[in-house]
Structure formats: C-alpha cells, structure tokens
Amino acid sequence: MKKDTKVVVLGGGSWATAIVKMLCEKVDQIGWYMRNNTAIEYIKEHNHNPNYLTSVEFKVDQLYLSDDINELVDYAEIIIFAIPSAFLSAELSKLTVSLKDKTVFSAIKGIVPETGLIVGEHLNEMYEIPFENIGVITGPCHAEEVALERLSYLTIACQDEAKAKCLADCLTSDYIFCKTSDDIIGTEYAAMLKNIYAIAAGIAHGLGYGDNYQAVLMSNAVREMKRYIKKVHKMKRNINDSAYLGDLLVTGYSTFSRNRMFGTMIGKGYTVKSAMMEMKMVAEGYYAVKSAYEINQVNGARTPIIDTVYSIVYEGKSPRKHFKILSENLD
Numbered sequence: 079m080k081k082d083t084k085v086v087v088l089g090g091g092s093w094a095t096a097i098v099k100m101l102c103e104k105v106d107q108i109g110w111y112m113r114n115n116t117a118i119e120y121i122k123e124h125n126h127n128p129n130y131l132t133s134v135e136f137k138v139d140q141l142y143l144s145d146d147i148n149e150l151v152d153y154a155e156i157i158i159f160a161i162p163s164a165f166l167s168a169e170l171s172k173l174t175v176s177l178k179d180k181t182v183f184s185a186i187k188g189i190v191p192e193t194g195l196i197v198g199e200h201l202n203e204m205y206e207i208p209f210e211n212i213g214v215i216t217g218p219c220h221a222e223e224v225a226l227e228r229l230s231y232l233t234i235a236c237q238d239e240a241k242a243k244c245l246a247d248c249l250t251s252d253y254i255f256c257k258t259s260d261d262i263i264g265t266e267y268a269a270m271l272k273n274i275y276a277i278a279a280g281i282a283h284g285l286g287y288g289d290n291y292q293a294v295l296m297s298n299a300v301r302e303m304k305r306y307i308k309k310v311h312k313m314k315r316n317i318n319d320s321a322y323l324g325d326l327l328v329t330g331y332s333t334f335s336r337n338r339m340f341g342t343m344i345g346k347g348y349t350v351k352s353a354m355m356e357m358k359m360v361a362e363g364y365y366a367v368k369s370a371y372e373i374n375q376v377n378g379a380r381t382p383i384i385d386t387v388y389s390i391v392y393e394g395k396s397p398r399k400h401f402k403i404l405s406e407n408l409d
Contacts, residue, residue, distance in 0.1 A: 082106050085248060086142075086150045088169065089160035090114055091360075092130040093185055096221035097160055098141070099134050103251040109142040109150045113169070118143045131225040151175045156183065156245060158215065159197060162360040163188030166197065170205070177205045181241050183213040183234070187269040188362035189369035196266045210238045213245065214266045216321045218328035219254075220335070227253045233321035235259040235266070257320070263311035265321045268303060271384075272326040273363030274370060275299040276337035278383050279330040281390065281397050283338070284345020291405065295383070296330050298408045302381050306370070309377035337363040344390060345397050368392055382407050 086109030087098050094110075101108045112118050120128040121143060125135045144150050151157060152175045161169050163186050184197035193200050198212045213236035223230055232249060234256055236242035246256035259265055278299070282291055303326065304317040317323060329335045340361035343353035350364065371388040374381050386404045389395040 083244070083248065084153055084155040085109065085158065086111065086154035086156070087158045087160055088147065088150070089162075089185075090117055090127070090129070091160065091162065092221040094160035095127045095131045095134060096219075096224040097158055097185060097215075097249075098136070099131075099224060100249045100251065100254055102136065102140055103254075104248050107140055107142055109144070109153055111144060111147050111150045113145055113147075115145045118145055131221060134225050147172050148175045151177065151180070154180060156181045156248075158183045158185055158245075160185040162186070163190055163197065163362060164360060164365050166190055166200075167192045177201070177207055180207070181211050181213070182207060183215050183236075183245055184266065185215040186362075187216075187273055188366045189270055191365055191369065194369045194372060196263070196270060198262055198266050209262065210236075211241070212236070212262065213238075213242055214262050214269065215245075215249075216265050216269045216325055218320055218324040220328065220332055222334045224254070229253050229255070231320055231324065232256045233259050233265060233319075235262045235321070237262060259319075259321060261311075261313060261315050261321075264307050264313065264315050267307050267310055268322045269325060270362075270366045271303050271306060271370060272299075272329045273337040273361070274367045274384055274387055275303070275326060276329040276335050277341035277344070277361070277363045277367065277391070278387050280335075280338040280341020280343070281345040281387070282341075282401060284342040284347075285398055285401055287401070287405075292331070294408050296327060299330070299383055300326055301409070302379075302383050305379040306374065306377075306381060306384075309379045310373070337361050340364065341387075345401075350391050363387075364391060 087094050088111045090112035157180050186197045190200045201207045216233045219230040234242045234246045242258040250256045300323050367387050386400050390397050
C-alpha cells in the first residue's frame with residue numbers, strides 16, 4: 079500500500095467517521111464525502127464531526143472534504159461506501175462520474191430497499207462494476223470502540239486478494255487488526271443478517287428475558303445464519319469465523335448496538351415509528367428484515383428468528399406472544 083493511495087469515504091455517520099479515523103493512521107490524505115455542508119465547515123473549524131463520535135479529532139489538512147460526490151468519486155482509486163442502505167440509491171442517483179474503473183468496498187450492513195440486493199450485488203447489477211473490483215468491510219467492530227482506540231478486528235473480503243490486502247493495510251494500526259477473505263457474498267449477507275438477530279436480542283431484552291435465553295437465541299441465530307447464507311451462496315466457509323459469528327455476537331450483545339437498542343424499545347412497547355424517532359439514528363436491521371424475509375420466501379431456508387422479527391416489526395404482531403412461540407421452537 080502506498081501512503082498516497084487515493085481513498086475516499088462516502089458517508090457522514092458514526093461508521094464513516096470511524097473508518098476515516100482508521101485511515102488517518104496510514105494514508106496521507108483521505109477523501110471524505112458528506113452531504114451536509116454545515117458539518118463539513120464545522121469539521122474544518124473544530125477538527126471533529128459535530129454529530130457523530132465527537133471525541134475523535136482530525137488533522138484537517140489530512141482530509142479532502144467535499145459535499146460534491148462526483149468530485150470525490152472522480153478523485154478516488156478506492157471508494158468506501160458507508161451510507162445507510164436506505165439512502166444509498168438517492169446518493170448514487172447524483173453520480174455523473176463512472177464507478178466502473180474504481181475499486182469499491184461496502185461498509186454498509188444492509189440491503190438496498192429499491193432492488194432487494196446486498197450492496198455488492200446492487201453495484202454489480204446497476205453500475206456494471208465487476209465483482210473482482212467489489213469488496214466488503216465487516217467486523218466485529220463498533221465505531222464507538224474505534225473512537226476509544228480499543229482493540230478491534232475487521233475482515234476485508236474481495237475476490238481479488240491483492241485489493242483486499244491493500245485496503246487491510248490501509249486500515250491496520252496498533253488498535254485495528256485486519257484479516258482478508260474471498261467470501262464477499264457470504265460476509266455481506268452475514269453483516270446484514272446479524273442486525274436482524276440483534277433486533278431479536280433487543281426485543282427479548284425489552285420483554286425481560288435473561289442471559290440464559292439470550293445465549294440460546296444467539297446460538298440458534300448463528301445456525302440460522304448458516305442455513306440462510308448457504309441458500310444464497312454455497313461455498314466452503316467456517317461460520318464460526320469472526321466475520322460471521324464474532325460480528326453477530328458483538329451486535330447482539332453490545333450496548334453500542336443501535337439494532338439491539340431498537341429491538342429493546344420494541345420489546346418495551348414502542349411502535350416502530352416512535353422507536354425510530356427516539357433513536358435519531360438508522361437501525362439497518364429494520365430495513366434488512368423485510369428484504370431478508372422476502373428473499374427467503376424464494377430460497378426456503380428455515381428461519382424462525384427472521385420470521386418472528388418480521389411479524390413483529392412489519393405485521394404489528396405482539397412481541398410477547400410471538401417470542402413465546404419462538405422460545406418453544408429454539409433448539
């Protein structure tokens with residue numbers, strides 16, 4: 079990896095901010111697209127994002143900040159998407175510059191609602207980016223712990239091992255360890271699914287279920303994840319690796335998990351709308367569960383946890399009643 083590698087991060091949220099912080103350890107200049115120009119001006123004056131991870135201070139001369147997505151895509155060699163999946167299509171609609179000759183990595187843990195595709199598949203089908211130029215960044219890693227420089231782990235997946243290693247090198251530091259994988263589809267589906275299981279963990283917590291139940295729920299979730307991913311992309315993988323099981327556990331158990339928080343509020347009796355308004359952040363799992371459920375109507379994997387979360391957040395079914403039914407069907 080060259081220190082002058084042109085890396086651009088698209089997105090202004092907590093995960094985008096954390097990724098920029100990680101890159102600042104290794105890369106001379108990082109392009110950073112934020113649609114909020116007020117936030118850009120604030121960073122230039124005060125050296126930190128006013129809305130997310132406010133404790134992280136940046137050297138402003140290391141940042142190439144812009145609210146013009148075309149300017150930064152044109153500049154980039156490597157593009158990291160860290161825009162919530164619900165807003166990705168709207169941001170991409172602004173593009174007049176081609177993505178075809180770029181290497182793109184998705185740090186988005188969700189499905190694009192307009193197409194029902196994970197981000198890698200969406201970029202391949204809609205923007206004709208070859209899969210060897212598409213990668214995925216997965217955890218287990220929370221943005222808040224990156225801000226605190228607590229030891230964290232990332233998996234960088236790409237069919238082209240050299241590209242995966244290049245980005246891994248860009249992100250590695252004293253507090254970030256990276257490994258690489260060639261399972262781009264599996265790791266991206268796992269990153270999407272773990273948010274749904276975190277909602278389930280939150281609902282259980284909100285309903286008053288204890289640690290014993292949570293342990294059984296999470297062990298069932300990893301097996302359900304394995305069944306689901308095997309249906310969409312069959313290849314040799316170890317579901318116990320950190321990119322799958324580790325990311326699931328940290329999202330299901332951590333107090334930093336917005337999806338768990340969303341689920342907890344639902345379990346306590348909040349409506350979906352009121353929970354979202356209260357959180358003021360995007361819970362990717364809410365959007366993911368609808369797409370995951372619909373995909374599985376075709377694939378036919380046994381997914382009692384996904385089915386239960388879907389019935390609660392999209393069909394308005396009783397959390398208490400349906401978690402009681404779920405509890406009787408867990409292994």
